[in-house]
Structures are given as structure tokens and as C-alpha cells.
Amino acid sequence: xxxxxxxxxxxxxxxxxxxxxxxxxxxxxxxxxxxxxxxxxxxxxxxxxxxxxxxxxxxxxxxxxxxxxxxxxxxxxxxxxxxxxxxxxxxxxxxxxxxxxxxxxxxxxxxxxxxxxxxxxxxxxxxxxxxxxxxxxxxxxxxxxxxxxxxxxxxxxxxxxxxxxxxxxxxxxxxxxxxxxxxxxxxxxxxxxxxxxxxxxx
Amino acid sequence: xxxxxxxxxxxxxxxxxxxxxxxxxxxxxxxxxxxxxxxxxxxxxxxxxxxxxxxxxxxxxxxxxxxxxxxxxxxxxxxxxxxxxxxxxxxxxxxxxxxxxxxxxxxxxxxxxxxxxxxxxxxxxxxxxxxxxxxxxxxxxxxxxxxxxxxxxxxxxxxxxxxxxxxxxxxxxxxxxxxxxxxxxxxxxxxxxxxxxxxxxxxxxxxxxxxxxxxxxxxxxxxxxxxxxxxxxxxxxxxxxxxxxxxxxxxxxxxxxxxxxxxxxxxxxxxxxxxxxxxxxxxxxxxxxxxxxxxxxxxxxxxxxxxxxxxxxxxxxxxxxxxxxxxxxxxxxxxxxxxxxxxxxxxxxxxxxxxxxxxxxxxxxxxxxxxxxxxxxxxxxxxxxxxxxxxxxxxxxxxxxxxxxxxxxxxxxxxxxxxxxxxxxxxxxxxxxxxxxxxxxxxxxxxxxxxxxxxxxxxxxxxxxxxxxx
Ligand code: SF4
Numbered sequence: 001x002x003x004x005x006x007x008x009x010x011x012x013x014x015x016x017x018x019x020x021x022x023x024x025x026x027x028x029x030x031x032x033x034x035x036x037x038x039x040x041x042x043x044x045x046x047x048x049x050x051x052x053x054x055x056x057x058x059x060x061x062x063x064x065x066x067x068x069x070x071x072x073x074x075x076x077x078x079x080x081x082x083x084x085x086x087x088x089x090x091x092x093x094x095x096x097x098x099x100x101x102x103x104x105x106x107x108x109x110x111x112x113x114x115x116x117x118x119x120x121x122x123x124x125x126x127x128x129x130x131x132x133x134x135x136x137x138x139x140x141x142x143x144x145x146x147x148x149x150x151x152x153x154x155x156x157x158x159x160x161x162x163x164x165x166x167x168x169x170x171x172x173x174x175x176x177x178x179x180x181x182x183x184x185x186x187x188x189x190x191x192x193x194x195x196x197x198x199x200x201x202x
Numbered sequence: 203x204x205x206x207x208x209x210x211x212x213x214x215x216x217x218x219x220x221x222x223x224x225x226x227x228x229x230x231x232x233x234x235x236x237x238x239x240x241x242x243x244x245x246x247x248x249x250x251x252x253x254x255x256x257x258x259x260x261x262x263x264x265x266x267x268x269x270x271x272x273x274x275x276x277x278x279x280x281x282x283x284x285x286x287x288x289x290x291x292x293x294x295x296x297x298x299x300x301x302x303x304x305x306x307x308x309x310x311x312x313x314x315x316x317x318x319x320x321x322x323x324x325x326x327x328x329x330x331x332x333x334x335x336x337x338x339x340x341x342x343x344x345x346x347x348x349x350x351x352x353x354x355x356x357x358x359x360x361x362x363x364x365x366x367x368x369x370x371x372x373x374x375x376x377x378x379x380x381x382x383x384x385x386x387x388x389x390x391x392x393x394x395x396x397x398x399x400x401x402x403x404x405x406x407x408x409x410x411x412x413x414x415x416x417x418x419x420x421x422x423x424x425x426x427x428x429x430x431x432x433x434x435x436x437x438x439x440x441x442x443x444x445x446x447x448x449x450x451x452x453x454x455x456x457x458x459x460x461x462x463x464x465x466x467x468x469x470x471x472x473x474x475x476x477x478x479x480x481x482x483x484x485x486x487x488x489x490x491x492x493x494x495x496x497x498x499x500x501x502x503x504x505x506x507x508x509x510x511x512x513x514x515x516x517x518x519x520x521x522x523x524x525x526x527x528x529x530x531x532x533x534x535x536x537x538x539x540x541x542x543x544x545x546x547x548x549x550x551x552x553x554x555x556x557x558x559x560x561x562x563x564x565x566x567x568x569x570x571x572x573x574x575x576x577x578x579x580x581x582x583x584x585x586x587x588x589x590x591x592x593x594x595x596x597x598x599x600x601x602x603x604x605x606x607x608x609x610x611x612x613x614x615x616x617x618x619x620x621x622x623x624x625x626x627x628x629x630x631x632x633x634x635x636x637x638x639x640x641x642x643x644x645x646x647x648x649x650x651x652x653x654x655x656x657x658x659x660x661x662x663x664x665x666x667x668x669x670x671x672x
Contacts, residue, residue: 033281035241035242035245035284035285035288036241036242036245036288037242037245038245081349081350110350165222165223168222170222170223173221173223173354173362174246174250174353174354174357174358176221176222176223176227176362177227177354177357177358177360177361177362178252178357178358180218180219180227180358180360181255181358183218183219184218184227184229184255184358184359184360187215187216187217187218187229188229188256188359190215191215191216191229191231192460192461192464193231193322193324193325193461193464194231194259196451196453196457196461197453197457197458197460197461197464198453198457199456199457199460
């Protein structure tokens with residue numbers, strides 16, 4: 001079975017200070033019309049990027065970042081899966097914030113994006129660090145539940161069952177299901193309706 | 203925990219593995235797909251380079267977005283056109299059978315599954331639409347799934363699921379004249395609430411269900427989800443077998459005999475144990491109609507509208523909102539409420555028996571001049587059958603519109619919509635604000651009989667009081 005363990009993420013960060021950033025700002029509603037997620041990363045914060053010349057997402061200093069530091073209640077509002085999809089497809093592998101909306105958190109888990117929760121002070125320190133020294137490489141350690149840079153180590157909270165699934169590589173439900181395809185075949189052979197009760201074929 | 207019910211037997215025979223998440227991996231016997239919930243799921247398959255694991259166990263059609271008037275391509279609504287084109291391309295690319303408009307078999311997924319004999323007892327049936335519970339009428343476990351899960355079924359023919367508890371809903375005695383399966387299901391939701399079924403599968407049984415037709419059972423199972431139950435089923439019996447015999451995908455000859463034997467086995471045993479049982483006396487059920495903004499907001503048609511004080515907590519706020527939005531008052535009668543639109547259709551009530559019942563009452567009457575009435579068969583086969591029987595003429599002569607098969611005014615995804623604050627009486631299953639396509643539109647749910655009596659009267663009317671028809 002293919003394992004997709006998520007243990008450690010190292011890289012630069014995009015700072016997104018401000019609370020209550022809802023899914024409509026992350027991916028504006030008109031993108032819900034699109035019938036695939038392909039290219040949805042272009043929608044990421046696109047409305048506010050248009051009106052904000054030095055938006056953190058466009059700031060060249062943060063180019064190549066693979067994590068995002070956010071405020072309180074990130075991902076609130078409509079339950080659209082487009083928001084985490086856009087973040088992931090943009091290249092964000094982990095988010096650290098003060099709190100996250102529940103459905104958003106569930107949708108992130110389903111696509112393998114860990115969320116770490118830290119105190120407002122710690123998150124502010126991370127945001128400032130990323131703003132002032134954008135080249136800083138942060139390390140998110142899922143197993144130890146920490147984010148660190150230089151010699152500073154900040155504790156984060158990751159929901160226990162999700163953390164276990166990230167570490168074991170079992171967060172990807174589709175991969176789990178596919179891993180059992182031989183047993184699926186067996187069950188199909190046992191069910192008489194699969195051959196429409198044609199006993200010869202069984 | 204329930205024991206030896208149909209639910210338990212089907213669950214156990216379909217279990218592939220126990221997953222780390224604590225869920226069971228369950229084999230899906232039949233996967234029905236349509237244009238709305240599949241494009242992203244097929245996209246997911248392409249991204250991981252997977253095919254469809256059991257293409258023979260998936261079948262597609264088009265229903266939600268299909269216009270019921272002019273079906274000329276490209277559709278006027280380009281979102282609809284894009285969904286349609288994506289489905290056509292995906293079924294081609296992945297080798298999935300597709301019942302398109304030219305097949306003569308297209309229709310609402312929950313109408314065509316049973317109609318073609320695709321939905322059979324003892325199966326697990328999944329579809330990206332909440333009203334998949336309909337197929338429980340066949341003695342199967344049918345349930346709605348989300349887009350991600352549609353992808354899981356396509357790629358593996360399985361789903362990760364939590365086992366449900368089983369609640370038996372026993373309707374004893376007999377229904378009074380003029381009372382229909384739609385009234386039974388509205389009454390169940392009225393009594394148990396729209397969240398009463400959360401975490402449960404409903405097993406419907408008792409004298410009333412034993413005597414009920416297959417299409418009536420479909421109407422009841424269809425709305426299980428409106429009471430919070432993802433699954434609702436009736437045990438297979440002779441009525442089920444008689445319905446299935448000779449349908450396109452039903453087994454034949456010796457295979458048929460083997461099928462019937464298996465289906466008898468799969469029914470709940472005499473010693474079955476349930477997590478809960480709820481009983482309703484059939485005689486106590488009246489024609490029901492909804493007054494508010496969820497399917498639990500219903501009332502016996504001759505009863506006064508309930509006092510807000512009879513609701514507790516959050517429900518009281520919803521009830522107040524419901525009265526305000528619907529412009530109705532507690533204590534008054536729902537009878538006489540003027541309607542602008544009458545809709546006979548949807549996967550709840552668009553089968554041939556629904557149209558026959560509607561036509562029987564409509565015959566010799568006229569749709570009230572203030573009412574726009576749409577009659578929309580659930581499938582091309584239903585439409586053909588109805589036309590062979592001349593039912594369409596009964597409706598058109600009365601002044602109703604006779605349309606092509608589709609979901610139509612059940613939801614605002616195709617051109618059939620309420621306009622402004624129009625008020626409708628509808629045989630569909632959801633009276634949520636905005637459901638019929640206008641943010642201010644107001645929906646009352648009822649049986650085909652109530653829809654016809656109201657269309658004729660121009661206001662909500664008791665079908666039992668329509669004059670005896672010749
Ligand atoms: S008729 Fe209505 S409830 Fe049924 S499948 Fe179509 S949209 Fe869904």
C-alpha cells in the first residue's frame with residue numbers, strides 16, 4: 001500500500017495576519033462554477049490580490065513558500081472544498097494559525113494538509129518573523145508538534161487522530177481503499193448479484 | 203445494536219475490511235451517476251491515473267440540469283452545457299454505460315434505477331444525490347454520497363462508512379381513503395423530526411407497508427433523508443418480486459429463481475433486533491401538507507397550523523422564521539392558502555402511479571386560471587407509458603403543461619423555477635428557502651392528490667373533498 005507519511009515540512013512561509021478570513025475570500029464564489037479543481041490555485045485570494053499590490057501571496061520575497069501563518073477562525077464560511085484545494089495546489093503543505101473553522105479543517109485533513117494551532121502570541125511571532133525575514137526556513141515537526149526556526153521552538157496543537165493518520169500515512173482514504181482492491185475483488189465474487197445470479201459465472 | 207436485520211445482513215456481506223479510521227470499507231453493488239456530482243470525481247481519477255474499478259457496476263444518466271421544454275444543444279445555460287459535455291466525455295473516456303436522451307431510458311436516477319431492474323434487493327446502492335435512499339424500497343441499502351466519495355466508488359467500488367443503528371418504523375392497520383404514501387412519509391418526519399433519523403437507517407414495516415405498492419414504498423424511502431436517515435428500506439417480499447420480474451436488468455429463468463431465493467434470505471429475520479421502534483397507527487394519518495421551511499413543518503390538512511410554543515429551542519426560531527417567510531399564522535387553517543404554481547414531478551412522485559392518481563382526480567376538471575401547473579414525468583419510459591394511456595391529454599386539456607423527463611422544478615438548476623415570491627404546491631421533497639429557484643419563492647409539499655386538488659381550486663384544498671369524478 002502506498003504510504004504518504006507526513007512527518008516534517010521545511011520551507012518558507014507566507015504571513016497572512018488578520019482574523020476571520022473566510023472561504024469566500026480564499027476562493028471567491030464564482031469559481032464554484034468550475035467543474036474541476038484543475039487550475040483552482042489561480043483563484044487563491046484572487047479578489048483581494050487584485051486590489052492589494054503587495055499582497056503576501058504575490059510578494060516575491062515569499063515565492064516558493066510552502067506554509068502559511070494565519071490568524072483566528074481561518075476558513076470560516078461556506079464549506080466549499082475549493083479553498084483547501086486552492087491552497088494545496090498553490091503549494092501550501094501546512095498551515096499554522098490561532099484557530100481554524102471546523103469544516104475547513106476536515107476538508108484540509110482529507111487532502112493531507114496538516115493544521116497546527118498555536119497561541120496568538122506565538123502565531124504573531126511567526127508572522128513577524130516571516131514578514132521581517134522572509135527567507136527564514138521554518139520546520140514543522142508533526143510528530144513532536146512543534147514549529148521551529150533558528151533556535152526558537154514553538155509548540156503547536158494538531159488533533160490527535162489526524163496527527164496519527166499523517167504520521168502513519170493513512171490520511172489518504174482513497175489510498176487506503178485502493179490498498180484493499182484484492183479483497184474488494186473477493187467480496188465481489190461472493191455476491192451473487194454481481195453476475196446477475198448466473199451461477200455458471202461464479 | 204441491531205441484529206439480523208436486512209441492514210445487518212447486507213452490511214456484513216459487503217464488508218471488505220475494517221479501516222484504521224474505525225470505519226468499514228463497504229462494497230458498492232450499484233453506482234448511479236449524473237452530471238452534477240461527477241466532474242470533479244472523474245477529475246480526481248485522472249489526477250491519480252486510475253480507471254473505474256468496476257465499470258459494469260456504474261451507470262449514468264442526466265437529470266438535474268436538463269431542460270424539460272427545449273432540449274436542443276447547446277443548452278442556453280452554459281453551466282448546464284458544460285456539465286453535460288463533461289459527463290458525456292467522462293463516460294466515454296472511462297467506459298461507463300450512459301443512458302442519454304436518445305436511449306428512451308433517460309430519467310431521474312432514482313426513477314430509472316428501479317424501473318430498469320438495476321436496483322435489486324440486497325444491494326448497496328450509492329449515488330451523488332441525497333435521495334438515493336429511494337432505492338431502499340427495493341430492499342436494498344441506498345444512500346447519497348458527496349463528490350469525493352463518488353471518486354472513491356469510481357476508483358475502488360467501495361466506500362469508508364460508519365455503521366448505522368436501525369430504527370423500525372411500523373405503520374399498523376390501514377390508510378384511510380385519500381391518504382397516500384407521501385402522507386405517510388410526511389407524517390413520519392413530522393413525528394420524528396428532521397434530525398430524528400441522524401445515525402439511523404429506517405426499516406419501514408407493518409400492515410401498511412405490506413399492502414403498499416412498490417412505487418408507494420419508493421415515495422416513502424425517498425424522503426427518509428429529509429428525516430435525517432441516510433437510508434430507509436422496506437424488506438423485499440412478493441410485491442417486490444412481482445415488480446422486478448421481466449425488467450430489463452432483472453435476472454431471467456433459473457437465475458431469476460436463484461435471485462428470488464437470495465432476496466428472501468436477505469430480508470430481516472423474524473428474530474431481528476432493532477435499536478429502536480416507532481409505531482404509527484395507519485388510521486391516524488391524514489393527507490399532509492407542509493406550511494414552513496423544512497419538511498418537518500407539516501400539518502394534517504384539516505388541522506390548525508401548530509402554535510410556535512409547541513416547538514422548543516432552536517426549532518422555535520425556525521418555526522417563527524417559517525411562519526414569517528411563508529406569510530402564514532399559527533392557529534389558522536392551511537386550507538384556502540392561494541397558490542400560483544402546482545408541480546407534479548420529482549423523484550418522490552413522478553412515477554406512473556403518481557401520474558395516474560393525478561390524472562384520475564384531474565379528469566373533467568380545469569386548472570384554476572391563477573395557477574401554472576407543470577406535470578413532469580420522472581423518466582422517458584414513464585412519459586411514454588403515460589402517453590400510451592392518454593394521461594398527458596387529461597393534464598393538457600385541464601390546462602397543465604406536459605414536459606420532458608427530468609428533475610425540473612424540484613430544484614433551481616434548470617429553467618423550471620419559481621419567480622419572485624410565487625407560492626407553489628409541489629410533490630417534491632424539499633421546501634427549503636430558495637429550493638425551487640427563487641430566493642423568495644414559497645413551497646408547500648404534498649401528495650399528487652393534494653397538488654391536483656389545489657391546482658384546481660387555486661388554493662390548498664383537501665383532495666378528499668373533490669367531487670366524485672365520472
Ligand atoms: S428530483 Fe429533486 S431530489 Fe430528486 S434527484 Fe432530482 S433534484 Fe434531487
